[in-house]
Amino acid sequence: MTMIRLTIALGLTALTAACGKKAETPVAAETNQAAPAAAMSGDMGNMAMAPAATAPIKAKGHGKVTAIDKTAGTVTLDHGPIPEAKWPAMTMTFKAAPAVTGAAKVGEKVDFDVTLTGSAGEVTAIQKQP
Known part of the structure; x- marks a missing residue:
């Protein structure tokens, strides 16, 4: 019983001593930058990445x-998939x-041309569709 009380007391003492202290970020000596976090490791091969291109993409769509x-200066369209943007069918508001x-x-059911910059169009x- 005394051993349990001693263990609890030591644990509480350690927790109390740690209160108010901020965790320090390890610093790489050569670059003077924070080292990458361990949480960033792992297999990210199936993670979809946003395109790095800054050039606008021209696309066509069909919708209502x-x-x-x-x-x-906006129009909201319930449109089908837009493969150039890798967008599924959805309802979306566009600048116009x-x-x-x-x-x-x-x-009206319409065909439309859209210029995509990042996630905006x-x-x-x-x-008007015939």
Whole structure:
């Protein structure tokens, strides 16, 4: 019983001594930068990475106009997959020029051209499907 009390007392003492201390990040001597965390190791071969390219991607899509906000300069489309962006079918709001927002009507099925920069897109042309 005395051994258990001694173990608990030593444990509490160690915890109390550690309170308020910040964990230190190991520093690599040669570069003066923090060493990589151990949590970063492992197999990341199946992890999808965002493209590093900064150039915009031109893509085409098909969908239905669900909303138009001429004041904000946006059009919301319920569109099918866009393979160039590796996007599944979804409903998404895009930036759009006044010529685009003026040419579209809510409820219309449309074909559209979109310029993708990162994860954002801008509809550059829109045509009503026949």
